[in-house]
Every structure is written in structure tokens, then in C-alpha cells.
Amino acid sequence: MTALTLRVAAKEPLTPLVTRFRFEHPEGARLPLFSGGAHVVVEMTDGNQLRRNAYSLISDPNDGSGYEIAVRREDAGRGGSRFMHGRVAAGDLIRVGAPVNLFSLDLRARKHLMIAGGIGVTPFLAQIRQLDRLGQPYELRYAARSRAEAAGLRLLPRSPRVHVHISDEGGRMDLGGLLAGQPLGTHVYTCGPEGLIAAVEETAARLRWPRAALHSEAFLAPPPGRPFTVRLARSGITIEVGPHESLLEAIEAAGVDAPWLCRGGACGQCETAVLSCRGEIEHHDHWLDAGDRASRTKIMPCVSRFAGEELILDR
Amino acid sequence: MTIRFNEETFRDDYTFYNSPQAIRRFPFPFDRDDYMYSVNMEPHAGGPEGSVFERRFDVDEHYVAEMRDRAITLDEDPLRCQSLPHMELAGWDLLELIMTCKAEDYPDLFELRRDGDQWHWINRPLGIEQRFTFLDAGTLPHGPMEYITRQTQGDFAVLDQREGNLWMDAGMVTSQADWSLDFDIGMNFFEWHAPVPKAHEMGIFQRALKFLMNVQQGAPSRRLNWTMTVNPRLDTSPENYHKWGPEKRELTPENVGAKQYLRVELQSFWRLPRSNALAFPIRCYLIALEDLVSVPKWGRRLHRVLRDLPDELAEYKGFAVNRPLIVDYLARFDDGAPTSPGIYPD
Numbered sequence: 001m002t003a004l005t006l007r008v009a010a011k012e013p014l015t016p017l018v019t020r021f022r023f024e025h026p027e028g029a030r031l032p033l034f035s036g037g038a039h040v041v042v043e044m045t046d047g048n049q050l051r052r053n054a055y056s057l058i059s060d061p062n063d064g065s066g067y068e069i070a071v072r073r074e075d076a077g078r079g080g081s082r083f084m085h086g087r088v089a090a091g092d093l094i095r096v097g098a099p100v101n102l103f104s105l106d107l108r109a110r111k112h113l114m115i116a117g118g119i120g121v122t123p124f125l126a127q128i129r130q131l132d133r134l135g136q137p138y139e140l141r142y143a144a145r146s147r148a149e150a151a152g153l154r155l156l157p158r159s160p161r162v163h164v165h166i167s168d169e170g171g172r173m174d175l176g177g178l179l180a181g182q183p184l185g186t187h188v189y190t191c192g193p194e195g196l197i198a199a200v201e202e203t204a205a206r207l208r209w210p211r212a213a214l215h216s217e218a219f220l221a222p223p224p225g226r227p228f229t230v231r232l233a234r235s236g237i238t239i240e241v242g243p244h245e246s247l248l249e250a251i252e253a254a255g256v257d258a259p260w261l262c263r264g265g266a267c268g269q270c271e272t273a274v275l276s277c278r279g280e281i282e283h284h285d286h287w288l289d290a291g292d293r294a295s296r297t298k299i300m301p302c303v304s305r306f307a308g309e310e311l312i313l314d315r
Numbered sequence: 316m317t318i319r320f321n322e323e324t325f326r327d328d329y330t331f332y333n334s335p336q337a338i339r340r341f342p343f344p345f346d347r348d349d350y351m352y353s354v355n356m357e358p359h360a361g362g363p364e365g366s367v368f369e370r371r372f373d374v375d376e377h378y379v380a381e382m383r384d385r386a387i388t389l390d391e392d393p394l395r396c397q398s399l400p401h402m403e404l405a406g407w408d409l410l411e412l413i414m415t416c417k418a419e420d421y422p423d424l425f426e427l428r429r430d431g432d433q434w435h436w437i438n439r440p441l442g443i444e445q446r447f448t449f450l451d452a453g454t455l456p457h458g459p460m461e462y463i464t465r466q467t468q469g470d471f472a473v474l475d476q477r478e479g480n481l482w483m484d485a486g487m488v489t490s491q492a493d494w495s496l497d498f499d500i501g502m503n504f505f506e507w508h509a510p511v512p513k514a515h516e517m518g519i520f521q522r523a524l525k526f527l528m529n530v531q532q533g534a535p536s537r538r539l540n541w542t543m544t545v546n547p548r549l550d551t552s553p554e555n556y557h558k559w560g561p562e563k564r565e566l567t568p569e570n571v572g573a574k575q576y577l578r579v580e581l582q583s584f585w586r587l588p589r590s591n592a593l594a595f596p597i598r599c600y601l602i603a604l605e606d607l608v609s610v611p612k613w614g615r616r617l618h619r620v621l622r623d624l625p626d627e628l629a630e631y632k633g634f635a636v637n638r639p640l641i642v643d644y645l646a647r648f649d650d651g652a653p654t655s656p657g658i659y660p661d
Contacts, residue, residue: 002533032532037592061589098532104475104591107401130589133450134404212478261529269529 003043004031008092009066015146018119018151019085020058023067023096030064036100036127037217040067043095044083049251051265053080053221054095054263056122057099057129060129067096070151078224078244092114102266103191103217105130110185110231115173115191115200118145121152123189123217128157141165143173143196170198190216215300220264223245223304231312234277247301251315258301258315272313274299279308317423320440324407326387329490331547332548333606337524341602342367343610344539344579345656346454352626357527359537359583363517363659367581368537372413372472373598379440381468381490381549388550389465395552396461396471398485399600405473405485406460409594411478413463431617438466460485469581469598472496474504474527476591481527483507484592490549490599492542492578493633494610498553512519512627527593530584536582539658542639543634544578566637572605572646577617604644614648621645 013019025031034057044051059068066235070083088094088230103123105112114124121142131138139161144150146168156162165171179188179200188209190200196217203289204214224244231238232251241250248270251258261269274281277296285300292298299306299313323331333341356526362368367375389395398406412419414436418427426437432449443466445456455462464471473485480503488496499507504524511520530536544551545562566574585594608614621629622642629635655661 002531033588038591098534099588100531101591104476104539107404107475107590108399164365261531261544268525 003041003095003097004091005114006031006067006090006096008090008094011088014031014151014154015072017149018070018072019026019069020070020089020155021084021088022059023069023094026093028154031067032098033064034061034126035101035104035124036061036130037103037105038099038101038126039103039262040099041097042069042084043097044080044300046079046086049249049254050252051078051080051083052097052260052263053084056103056126058122058125061126062129062133066228067099069136070122072151074221076224077221078246079267080221082167088169091099097121100261100267102262103189103215103314105189105214106213107134107136109213110137111183111186111187112136113178113186113188114138114180115175115178115188115190115192115196116142116152117196118143118149120190120192120196120217121155122191124189125155125234126153127189128161132172135213136178137161139163141178143167143192172240175199176207177201179207179209187213187215191215191218194218217266218286220266220284220286220303222248222263222303223305225282226245226307228306228308228311230306231310232315234315241305246303247299247305251301256315258310264304265300266298270300272299272301272315274311275314276284276310276312277306278310279306279309318374318376318378318440320412321376322378323380325380325384325547325549326368329378329546329548331377331601333602334376336365338602338606338609339647339657339660340365340367340375341598341607342579342581343607343613343616343660344541345616345620346656346658348616348654350620350621355538356536356584357538359535366659367598367600371416371535372420372469372596373581374417374421374424374440374468375381375628378468382441382466384549385465386491387485392554395489396456396464396487397496397500399501402460402473402485402585402590402592403452403458403591405475405587405594406458407590408592409471409587409596410463411449412587412594413467413586417467441466467596467634469596471594472597473587474529474593474595476593479503479528480523481593489552489554491597492544492580492599493553493556495553510631513625520607527584527631529588530593532586532588533584535583537581540580540582542578542632543637544601545574545637547603549599549601563634568638568640568643571637571640572608575604575641575644576601576653577604577607604641608648611648612654612661614645615650615652616654618642618645618649622637 007026009024010022039054039056041054055069067274071084074081141163142152143165165173214307237257239250239254259269261267268287274297282305284303367373414427417425434449436445470488474481474500475484483499483502486496581598
């Protein structure tokens with residue numbers, strides 16, 4: 001994983017829960033450009049714990065002068081977003097990985113319809129700038145619970161293509177009407193809570209949208225959970241995974257090299273073979289299919305956990 | 316560095332030749348005495364000084380002649396270069412990648428000046444000077460992918476990434492080992508690999524696709540592939556099989572050393588920043604058997620590899636009909652001595 005050491009050039013609260021960060025190269029060098037929908041992995045050294053969280057880039061993909069992200073504080077999370085909010089300050093140096101895109105635009109689309117729920121608006125902020133540059137038609141629907149929580153209001157351009165739905169104010173989105181009214185060749189992109197993604201998929205299926213025209217990103221942060229013990233057979237060690245630590249983080253903390261890319265259960269890179277499993281794997285990823293899960297022979301250590309007597313991995 | 320560009324042809328009178336330096340730096344593809352498929356990827360991050368791996372887009376003594384040969388092929392068959400409409404942004408990505416790499420890696424041959432969107436490109440070996448507006452295709456004589464690949468050795472496939480797959484949605488293909496862009500255009504990774512024997516059962520393509528989909532910006536990868544070609548012909552396409560296919564029957568024990576070539580592809584894989592597409596350059600290197608055996612390790616090893624190769628691979632690579640002739644010839648250069656590991660000459 002190639003990472004750059006960047007300086008925190010700005011830190012700005014957008015709402016009580018969401019803060020924007022801007023990173024620039026300390027010597028002013030240009031950063032690699034990216035495509036709308038890309039994320040970066042930010043490394044956080046918290047005492048002797050190294051956390052790596054993925055955040056969508058919200059700045060202009062064609063602007064190499066800096067990268068911007070918006071971080072929502074998750075008080076029930078493992079602590080990465082709390083660290084970003086509480087411990088990272090303007091002027092700090094921080095390690096940021098190269099942009100990776102697992103939610104890119106399908107440029108064959110005749111029109112791009114984007115549906116954002118809450119902090120799920122972030123990948124679209126870069127995508128609409130890319131589409132503006134390409135001159136391709138789009139429509140963005142942004143749904144938030146209340147105006148106070150809607151960080152997107154500070155980030156979205158005023159444009160007839162951008163529509164805001166605040167549920168507190170009765171502005172709920174009519175998914176059926178929205179999807180039924182799209183021209184042929186439209187692709188729909190959804191990013192937000194699982195419920196929103198499921199609702200869009202169900203509505204689209206009911207209206208007979210082609211499957212290939214549906215895109216979604218349910219980017220997962222590794223969930224906290226109960227501590228558990230894992231045996232790494234190839235390394236010949238046994239490790240403890242703490243309640244606020246992912247299995248992948250515990251493997252790394254033990255000094256064992258493991259592949260990874262998205263750290264959110266989407267890319268498949270960290271897939272690891274399970275040699276023995278007496279207990280239940282708590283699969284939280286979007287990579288393994290039902291057959292993989294039933295066979296109990298694979299695990300995605302970036303997001304998944306375990307409860308039971310014994311888990312032995314080929315690592 | 317300075318390069319003397321060969322005056323040579325890849326068709327008709329076939330005056331192609333390798334200088335002694337070109338033979339020495341030939342990318343011999345076998346690191347051991349036998350061969351089977353593998354996903355033999357490594358980072359494309361330089362290599363030994365003077366080797367074809369040293370620079371990101373290798374330019375060698377064949378550059379000018381290869382570009383002349385590409386222009387002839389395109390004149391006869393414009394469908395060798397195709398780009399579906401959604402791939403234009405990827406074409407600009409590719410143009411930027413190649414121009415910046417070449418200007419940095421070969422400053423005496425190529426120069427790129429950028430002032431915002433106003434770009435000025437100088438290609439000295441081909442005598443080209445072009446001012447254009449980046450992302451405005453109307454300011455170039457061809458589309459961006461065609462423009463830059465008419466000036467870059469090797470074929471190019473530009474792959475769109477979507478639906479958990481890679482799609483052959485653009486390319487410039489004039490020096491191919493018997494495959495057709497016009498046939499494969501729009502196909503996905505499994506569709507265009509369908510003819511390859513054995514590899515599907517071995518799960519090679521599932522693993523390769525997963526690897527390729529995760530290739531990251533700034534971290535290109537590479538591998539070598541190979542086949543055998545009679546005569547130093549770049550355009551061994553299905554479209555022109557009637558021209559080169561019959562030449563396979565012209566081999567004799569007397570001429571096999573001069574007319575039979577080992578054809579090696581240096582394949583590399585690059586994530587493109589603006590489009591998230593994957594660029595797949597396939598650079599072809601040719602060497603006559605009689606030149607190859609001037610490196611004793613290579614003569615010994617190629618004999619052992621071709622002698623022991625499974626039949627279906629020789630069939631797929633199109634030289635089964637000449638295998639006995641080739642193996643007999645190479646046997647004269649194999650004294651049975653052990654060979655050292657790795658691909659480089661001793």
C-alpha cells in the first residue's frame with residue numbers, strides 16, 4: 001500500500017457531528033488525481049494502536065492541490081472517527097494512502113441519478129464535479145434527518161440538479177416516483193444506510209430496472225464487538241482481538257503481514273482461509289457469498305469477527 | 316542515452332534485426348527449465364540497468380520502424396484501433412501517463428510542456444511537434460488513445476472496470492499474437508479469455524481478475540508471456556492469417572534458426588486516475604532462434620521448455636506443426652549442463 005505523509009491544512013466543523021479535513025503535501029507537491037467515488041485510507045497512530053479508516057474523497061478529482069474528506073463522529077464505533085475529531089489538528093502530519101475507487105461512475109450512463117443518505121453524500125461530492133467537467137447529465141437526491149445534521153448542505157453546490165430532502169420537515173423522498181420517472185439509460189447510485197440501499201434496490205427491481213444499472217456503496221467501518229481469540233497457523237501465534245479492534249488490526253499489531261485494500265469488506269483483498277472453526281464467524285462483509293459463508297472456510301478479517309471456542313486461520 | 320533506430324521492416328522482405336545489445340537485453344521469459352501457466356505478476360518498478368524493465372515504457376532500436384509498421388496496418392484496417400464512446404476519458408488518462416513517463420524517462424527523445432490545459436508535446440525520433448488542449452479531442456489529429464499509441468511501441472488494451480469485471484472497451488492492436496480487438500471489443504475478462512486451454516480449470520483467471528481489479532494508481536504490475544512466430548512479423552492477426560499462416564509451412568532444418576522467432580510479450584497493468592480504467596500495454600519483442608542461442612543458458616533452457624511443453628499449449632500457441640523441427644534445432648545447443656535460476660544471461 002503506497003501512502004503519503006500529508007499535512008492537515010484545515011479542519012472545519014460542518015455540523016456538531018461532521019468535520020471536514022483538508023490534506024496537502026508538506027512541500028506543496030501535487031497529489032495524484034483520482035476519479036469520483038474514490039476513497040483514501042487514513043492512518044491514525046493512537047498510542048501503540050494503529051488504526052486505518054477509509055474515507056471518500058469529497059474534493060475536486062481534477063485538483064491535485066489537496067485531498068478533502070468529511071468525517072462523521074461515530075460515538076459507538078471503534079474510536080477512529082473520535083480520534084480524527086478530538087486528536088487531529090491543523091498542522092499535524094498524517095499518513096494517507098493512494099486513492100482507490102470501488103464506487104466509480106459507469107460512464108456509459110445516459111444520465112446519473114445519485115441517492116445519498118446522510119454522510120453517504122460524500123462520494124457524490126467528487127462525482128458531480130467530475131460529471132460537470134465531462135458535461136454528463138446527473139441528478140442528486142440528498143436525504144437527511146434534520147437540517148442541523150445535514151453536513152451535505154454546506155458541501156453541495158446550489159444547482160437545479162441537486163435536491164434536498166429533510167425528513168424532519170416532511171421532505172421525504174418518493175423513491176417509486178423518482179425511479180419511475182427516469183429516462184432510459186439512467187444509472188442509479190446509492191450511498192447511505194443499508195436500509196436506503198435495500199429500498200432503492202427493491203424499488204428498482206419492482207420497476208424492472210436492469211441490474212447492471214444499479215450501483216451502491218455501503219461502506220462499512222469495522223464494527224466493535226466482544227473480544228475473541230484467534231490462532232494464526234502459519235505464523236504460529238495466538239492473538240487476542242480487543243472489543244474496539246478489528247481482526248485485521250489485531251493481526252497487524254502482532255507483526256504479521258496481511259494484504260488489504262478497502263478495509264471495509266468490499267474489495268476482497270484480505271480474504272483469509274479458515275482452517276478450523278468451532279463457533280460462529282460474524283460475517284460483516286459484502287464480499288463472501290452465501291456459499292462461502294455456509295462452508296465456514298473463509299473470513300474477511302477487515303470487518304468480520306468470531307464468537308466461539310476456536311478459530312484457526314491460514315495466516 | 317542515445318538510441319540508433321534500425322532501418323528495418325516487419326513484413327514483405329523482413330529486414331528486421333536485433334543488434335548485439337538488443338539480443339543481450341532481450342526479455343527471455345523462462346526462469347526455469349519448464350513452463351506452466353501462473354499469475355506471474357511482479358511490481359513494474361524498474362529493473363537492471365539496460366534491461367527492458369528499467370523504464371516504464373521501454374523505447375528501443377525498433378521504435379521508428381515499429382511505428383511505421385503500425386501506420387501501414389492501420390491504413391489497411393482502421394478497426395485495429397477502437398474506443399467505445401465512454402472510454403475517451405481513459406484515452407486522455409493513457410495519453411497523459413505515456414507522455415509524462417516518456418518525457419521523464421527519455422528527456423533527450425521526448426519533451427512535454429504543460430501550461431494548464433495547454434500542452435506542447437515533442438517527439439524527436441518521429442519528428443512530431445504538437446500543441447493541443449488537454450481533454451479537448453478536437454485539438455488532436457486522432458482521438459487521444461489513438462494519437463499516443465501511434466507513437467508508442469506495443470499493443471494497448473484499455474479496460475473499463477465495472478460490475479466486478481473488466482471490459483475490453485478500447486484498444487490499439489496491430490502487433491498481436493493471433494487475437495482480434497474487433498472480435499473482442501466489449502467483451503469481459505472471462506469472455507475474451509475463453510479460448511485459453513487449461514487455465515480456467517486451474518482457477519487462473521479468477522485469481523488474475525481479482526489481482527487486476529485491485530491494481531492501484533502509482534503501483535503498476537507486469538508479467539511476461541510468450542509464443543512462437545515464423546518470420547519477424549508484428550501483425551500476426553486473425554484478420555491477416557492468410558498472409559502469415561502459410562509461412563509456418565516454409566520452415567526447413569536449414570532455415571529454422573533464422574526464420575523461427577521467439578515472441579515475448581511484456582505485459583503491464585496500470586490504474587488510470589481520472590477514469591478508474593485499467594491500461595494493459597502488451598509490448599512485443601522478437602528474437603530469431605539463431606540469435607537466442609548465442610546466450611548459452613537461453614539455448615539450453617528453451618530446448619528443455621519446448622521439448623517438455625504439454626501438447627495443448629503448443630497447439631494453442633500455434634507452433635505444434637513445427638515443434639519437432641524447432642526442438643531438433645535447439646537440441647544442438649543443449650549439452651545437458653545445469654542452468655542458473657532467473658531469466659538473465661550468465
